[in-house]
Amino acid sequence: xxxxxxxxxxxxxxxxxxxxxxxxxxxxxxxxxxxxxxxxxxxxxxxxxxxxxxxxxxxxxxxxxxxxxxxxxxxxxxxxxxxxxxxxxxxxxxxxxxxxxxxxxxxxxxxxxxxxxxxxxxx
Amino acid sequence: xxxxxxxxxxxxxxxxxxxxxxxxxxxxxxxxxxxxxxxxxxxxxxxxxxxxxxxxxxxxxxxxxxxxxxxxxxxxxxxxxxxxxxxxxxxxxxxxxxxxxxxxxxxxxxxxxxxxxxxxxxx
Amino acid sequence: xxxxxxxxxxxxxxxxxxxxxxxxxxxxxxxxxxxxxxxxxxxxxxxxxxxxxxxxxxxxxxxxxxxxxxxxxxxxxxxxxxxxxxxxxxxxxxxxxxxxxxxxxxxxxxxxxxxxxxxxxxx
Amino acid sequence: xxxxxxxxxxxxxxxxxxxxxxxxxxxxxxxxxxxxxxxxxxxxxxxxxxxxxxxxxxxxxxxxxxxxxxxxxxxxxxxxxxxxxxxxxxxxxxxxxxxxxxxxxxxxxxxxxxxxxxxxxxx
Numbered sequence: 001x002x003x004x005x006x007x008x009x010x011x012x013x014x015x016x017x018x019x020x021x022x023x024x025x026x027x028x029x030x031x032x033x034x035x036x037x038x039x040x041x042x043x044x045x046x047x048x049x050x051x052x053x054x055x056x057x058x059x060x061x062x063x064x065x066x067x068x069x070x071x072x073x074x075x076x077x078x079x080x081x082x083x084x085x086x087x088x089x090x091x092x093x094x095x096x097x098x099x100x101x102x103x104x105x106x107x108x109x110x111x112x113x114x115x116x117x118x119x120x121x122x123x
Numbered sequence: 124x125x126x127x128x129x130x131x132x133x134x135x136x137x138x139x140x141x142x143x144x145x146x147x148x149x150x151x152x153x154x155x156x157x158x159x160x161x162x163x164x165x166x167x168x169x170x171x172x173x174x175x176x177x178x179x180x181x182x183x184x185x186x187x188x189x190x191x192x193x194x195x196x197x198x199x200x201x202x203x204x205x206x207x208x209x210x211x212x213x214x215x216x217x218x219x220x221x222x223x224x225x226x227x228x229x230x231x232x233x234x235x236x237x238x239x240x241x242x243x244x245x246x
Numbered sequence: 247x248x249x250x251x252x253x254x255x256x257x258x259x260x261x262x263x264x265x266x267x268x269x270x271x272x273x274x275x276x277x278x279x280x281x282x283x284x285x286x287x288x289x290x291x292x293x294x295x296x297x298x299x300x301x302x303x304x305x306x307x308x309x310x311x312x313x314x315x316x317x318x319x320x321x322x323x324x325x326x327x328x329x330x331x332x333x334x335x336x337x338x339x340x341x342x343x344x345x346x347x348x349x350x351x352x353x354x355x356x357x358x359x360x361x362x363x364x365x366x367x368x369x
Numbered sequence: 370x371x372x373x374x375x376x377x378x379x380x381x382x383x384x385x386x387x388x389x390x391x392x393x394x395x396x397x398x399x400x401x402x403x404x405x406x407x408x409x410x411x412x413x414x415x416x417x418x419x420x421x422x423x424x425x426x427x428x429x430x431x432x433x434x435x436x437x438x439x440x441x442x443x444x445x446x447x448x449x450x451x452x453x454x455x456x457x458x459x460x461x462x463x464x465x466x467x468x469x470x471x472x473x474x475x476x477x478x479x480x481x482x483x484x485x486x487x488x489x490x491x492x
Contacts, residue, residue, distance in 0.1 A: 002125035004210045011217055019224065020231040024416045027187075028168040028176035032415035034194070035161040035281060039408030041201075042158050042288075045151040046401035047356035047393045049296070053151035056205070064150075065207050069216035071157070071198055072209050075191065078164075082179070084188050086195050087127050093192035094134055101142065108143040110293035147293045155292035158404060162285030165411075169278035170270045170479035172419070233416035248371035250456050257463055265470065266477040273433075274414040274422035280440070281407040287447075288404050291397040299397035302451070310396075311453050315462035317403070317444055318455050321437065324410075328425070330434050332441050333373045339438035340380055347388065354389040 001085050005076060012077050027081050034074040041067040124208050128199060135200050150204050157197040164190040247331050251322060258323050273327050280320040287313040370454050374445060381446045396450050403443040410436040 001009075016022050044064050045053050056064060079086045124132075139145050167187050168176050179187060202209045247255075262268050290310050291299050302310060325332045370378075385391050413433050414422050425433060448455045 002127040004125040004128075008210065008213055008217075015217065015221065018226040019229055021229075021233055023231070024233040026173040026176050027179075028171055028173050029415055031161075031165045031168045031176075032278065032411050035158065035165050036408045036412040036415060038154075038158040038161040038194075039405045039411075042154045042401050042408075043405040045154045046398055046405060048151055050149040050151050053149050053154075054204070056150075061205065061207075064205060065212045066216055066219075068198065068202055068205075068207055068209060069212035071161075071194070072213045073216065075194055075198065076213075079191055081177070082184065082187060082191075084184075084191055086191060087131065089188045089192035090131055090195045090199075091134075093189055093196065094131075094138065096189075098138065103141040106142055106144075108146070110144055110147040152292055155288050155401065159285045159289040159292060162282045162288075165278050165285075166282040169275055169282060248373040250371040250374075254456065254459055254463075261463065261467065264472040265475055267475075267479055269477070270479040272419040272422050273425075274417055274419050277407075277411045277414045277422075281404065281411050284400075284404040284407040284440075288400045291400045294397055296395040296397050299395050299400075300450070302396075307451065307453075310451060311458045312462055312465075314444065314448055314451075314453055314455060315458035317407075317440070318459045319462065321440055321444065322459075325437055327423070328430065328433060328437075330430075330437055332437060333377065335434045335438035336377055336441045336445075339435055339442065340377075340384065342435075344384065349387040352388055352390075354392070356390055356393040 001087055005086065008072075009076050009080050012073060013080065016077075025077060025081060027078060030074055030078040030081060034071065034078060037067060037070040037074055041071065124210055128209065131195075132199050132203050135196060136203065139200075148200060148204060150201060153197055153201040153204065157194065157201060160190060160193040160197055164194065247333055251332065254318075255322050255326050258319060259326065262323075271323060271327060273324060276320055276324040276327060280317065280324060283313060283316040283320055287317065370456055374455065377441075378445050378449050381442060382449065385446075394446060394450060396447060399443055399447040399450065403440065403447060406436060406439040406443055410440065 016025055041064065044056075044060060044067065076086065078084075079089075139148055164187065167179075167183060167190065199209065201207075202212075262271055287310065290306060290313065321332065324330075325335075385394055410433065413425075413429060413436065445455065447453075448458075
C-alpha cells in the first residue's frame with residue numbers, strides 16, 4: 001500500500017476513534033455509506049449529455065471532486081476494516097481483466113461484463 | 124498523488140487505449156459503472172447481521188476484495204478523466220469533515236450528515 | 247392502495263413466510279436489496295448512448311423488464327414493512343413536486359433538485 | 370396495470386410535458402435518477418441497527434415515505450418510457466422466484482441469488 005493511502009487510512013482511524021464512531025463502522029454499514037456517496041456522484045451527471053459530463057463548469061467540478069473524495073474515504077475505511085490492501089487487490093483484479101477482455105476480441109465494443117462472459121442474463 | 128495510484132491510473136489508461144474503450148469512458152458512464160460496482164459490494168452484505176459482516180468467510184472475503192478493487196479502478200479512472208487528484212481531494216475533504224463534526228459535539232452519535240447540518244430533511 | 251398492489255404485497259408476504267425470510271427483511275436490509283436491484287438496472291445502460299437506451303434490442307428489454315420487476319418487488323415489500331401506502335405517498339410527493347418546480351420557471355431546464363432549491367452544493 | 374398506476378403514469382407524463390423535460394427522460398438518465406433516490410433511502414438506514422430500522426421515529430418515517438414515493442415515481446416513469454407493464458412484469462418475476470427458491474431448500478437461509486444459483490462468484 002502506498003504511503004499516502006496509509007496516511008489517509010490512519011487519519012480516518014483517528015477521526016472515528018475520537019468521535020467514538022467505530023461502533024457504527026461495520027463493513028455492512030460502510031458499504032451503505034459508500035454507495036450513498038457513489039449516488040451523489042451519479043446525481044451530478046444524471047441529466048447531463050455525455051458531452052456535458054466531460055466538460056463540467058468549475059463549481060460543479062468542485063462538488064464532484066468532493067464526492068470522489070467521499071468515495072475514496074469510505075473505500076479506504078472499508079478496506080481497513082476488512083484488512084484488504086486496496087492497491088494489491090486492484091493490481092490483481094487488473095491482471096484478471098486484462099486476460100478476461102483480450103484487446104483483439106473486445107476492441108471498440110463495450111458490453112456488460114456478464115455479456116462477454118456469455119452467462120445467461122440474470123433474471 | 125502517490126506513485127502507486129499513478130501507476131494504476133496509467134495501467135487503466137493503457138487498458139482502455141488498446142481496447143478502444145475511451146469512447147465509452149465519459150464521466151457520466153463511469154459514474155454508472157462505479158455505482159454498479161458499489162452495489163455488488165452492498166449485495167454481499169445485504170442479508171448479513173452487522174456482526175457477520177465483520178467476520179466474513181474466506182471465499183466471501185475474496186469476492187469482496189474484488190469488488191473493492193473494481194470500485195478503486197473506476198474511481199481512479201473517473202478522477203483521471205476529470206483531472207482530479209484523489210488524494211489531495213480526500214485530504215481537503217477530511218479537513219472539512221474534521222471541522223464539520225467536532226468530536227465534542229458528535230461523540231458516539233451517528234446521524235446522516237444532513238441531520239447534523241440541521242437542514243430540513245430532503246423531500 | 248390499488249387491488250393489484252395489495253395482491254402483490256400479499257404474494258410477497260407469503261413468499262417470505264413460507265421461506266422463513268421475514269427475519270432478514272428489516273427495512274435496513276431491504277433498502278440494500280432494493281439499491282442492488284436498481285444498480286442491475288443501471289448496469290444495463292452504463293455504456294449505451296442516450297439514443298441506444300431508448301431503443302433496446304428485445305433480449306435486453308426482457309432483462310430490463312426483470313430488473314424493473316425486482317425493484318417493484320422490494321419497493322412493495324419495504325413499504326409493507328413500514329406501513330407506507332406507496333400510491334398515497336407518490337400522490338402527495340407529486341403535489342409537492344408540482345409546486346416546487348413551477349413549469350414557467352423550470353421549462354426545458356433540468357438540474358438537480360438541490361440546485362433549484364439553491365442550497366449550497368453538498369460538500 | 371392497475372387504474373391507480375395508470376393515473377400516476379399519466380400525471381408524470383403531464384408533469385414532464387408541461388416542463389419540457391421529456392428530452393431528459395431517456396431510460397439511461399431515468400435509471401440514474403432512480404438509483405439516486407434509492408441511495409437517499411439507503412442513507413436513512415446506514416447507521417441504524419436492524420432493530421432501529423424497524424421502528425423509525427415519526428419524522429424519519431415521513432422522510433422515508435418521501436423517498437419510497439420518489440422511487441415509485443421514477444420506476445413508473447421508466448416503465449412508461451420502455452412500455453413495460455410493471456405489475457405484469459412483477460407477477461412473472463415472482464413466478465420465477467417461487468420456482469427458483471423452493472421453500473424446502475432455502476428455508477431460513479438467505480444468500481445472494483448468485484450463491485443459490487451456484488454460479489462462480491463474480492470476479
